[in-house]
Amino acid sequence: MSVRTQSSEQSAKAAHRAGFACFVGRPNAGKSTLTNALVGKKVAITSNRPQTTRHTVRGIVHRPEAQLILVDTPGLHKPRTLLGERLNDVVRATWAEVDVIGFCLPADQKIGPGDRFIAKELAGIKRTPKIAIVTKTDLVDSKALAEQLIAVDQMARELGFEWQEIVPVSAVGDQQVTLLADLLVPLLPEGPALYPEGDLTDEPEQVMVAELIREAALEGVRDELPHSIAVVVEEMLPREDRPADRPLVDIHANIYIERPSQKGIIIGPKGKRLKDVGVKSRQQIEALLGTPVFLDLHVKVAKDWQRDPKQLRRLGF
Numbered sequence: 001m002s003v004r005t006q007s008s009e010q011s012a013k014a015a016h017r018a019g020f021a022c023f024v025g026r027p028n029a030g031k032s033t034l035t036n037a038l039v040g041k042k043v044a045i046t047s048n049r050p051q052t053t054r055h056t057v058r059g060i061v062h063r064p065e066a067q068l069i070l071v072d073t074p075g076l077h078k079p080r081t082l083l084g085e086r087l088n089d090v091v092r093a094t095w096a097e098v099d100v101i102g103f104c105l106p107a108d109q110k111i112g113p114g115d116r117f118i119a120k121e122l123a124g125i126k127r128t129p130k131i132a133i134v135t136k137t138d139l140v141d142s143k144a145l146a147e148q149l150i151a152v153d154q155m156a157r158e159l160g161f162e163w164q165e166i167v168p169v170s171a172v173g174d175q176q177v178t179l180l181a182d183l184l185v186p187l188l189p190e191g192p193a194l195y196p197e198g199d200l201t202d203e204p205e206q207v208m209v210a211e212l213i214r215e216a217a218l219e220g221v222r223d224e225l226p227h228s229i230a231v232v233v234e235e236m237l238p239r240e241d242r243p244a245d246r247p248l249v250d251i252h253a254n255i256y257i258e259r260p261s262q263k264g265i266i267i268g269p270k271g272k273r274l275k276d277v278g279v280k281s282r283q284q285i286e287a288l289l290g291t292p293v294f295l296d297l298h299v300k301v302a303k304d305w306q307r308d309p310k311q312l313r314r315l316g317f
Contacts, residue, residue, distance in 0.1 A: 024095070103118065105133070213285075213295075215281070220276070256299075260301050274299065
């Protein structure tokens with residue numbers, strides 16, 4: 001078992017590499033936080049509530065010698081709804097197409113059935129190299145970390161495969177994040193950059209804006225409505241007749257919930273919660289777009305949308 005804890009030497013004048021890596025793991029294993037730490041800018045939505053990533057967000061790490069494109073998939077889980085099944089299909093399709101898979105396992109949680117379920121699926125994917133990433137190392141002491149690293153190694157052996165590397169990281173504490181990139185890069189194929197310098201993600205801006213609104217909307221109501229919220233940006237246009245030095249983007253978005261009774265939860269007493277959602281997401285959107293924004297939010301009911309194929313399509317799944 002090779003556990004990496006310091007930076008590897010750069011090989012002299014290596015050829016340029018470019019390719020795709022994806023992070024897998026059960027919901028809330030730290031995949032999105034890690035993507036953001038590697039890219040150095042917020043591209044995937046993070047929340048301490050499982051199952052928030054629904055789109056494949058690619059974060060792009062530019063280096064002189066390589067371009068690492070990170071594909072962030074939803075957490076693989078035992079599906080209970082049509083949405084759940086579709087998310088799992090997205091995960092498997094992604095695994096088949098990437099150059100390297102990083103399996104995220106939190107340091108502070110014992111390996112459970114959910115992790116074994118994923119590891120078993122990974123064992124069936126023969127050709128793609130797999131790295132185990134033990135996340136959230138800032139939450140445990142060195143003894144607990146050592147035990148987790150051994151357990152992770154053991155799990156792969158029991159399933160008949162071996163990790164290419166096992167890397168402990170803390171995205172929040174910025175520990176070993178650069179090392180992780182150093183270890184992913186040599187597993188990519190040689191070739192020119194696939195995206196222009198400066199691009200951090202290929203997600204359409206409208207999708208990212210919707211995700212930022214959804215993240216803000218989840219803030220205060222996680223326990224009550226964890227998966228019932230979907231956001232669609234209906235319109236996003238620069239306002240006409242503005243001087244060039246004072247641009248403004250008008251954004252009209254709908255927040256969809258599944259039942260009329262949930263409307264009051266999102267809006268809050270005297271509209272306070274919806275107002276907070278607007279303020280919070282507007283700041284994030286302005287940082288993303290680099291211009292001031294006028295944000296118009298409405299809450300609408302899309303009855304039981306998670307189980308309805310037509311509604312899922314309309315809401316972008």
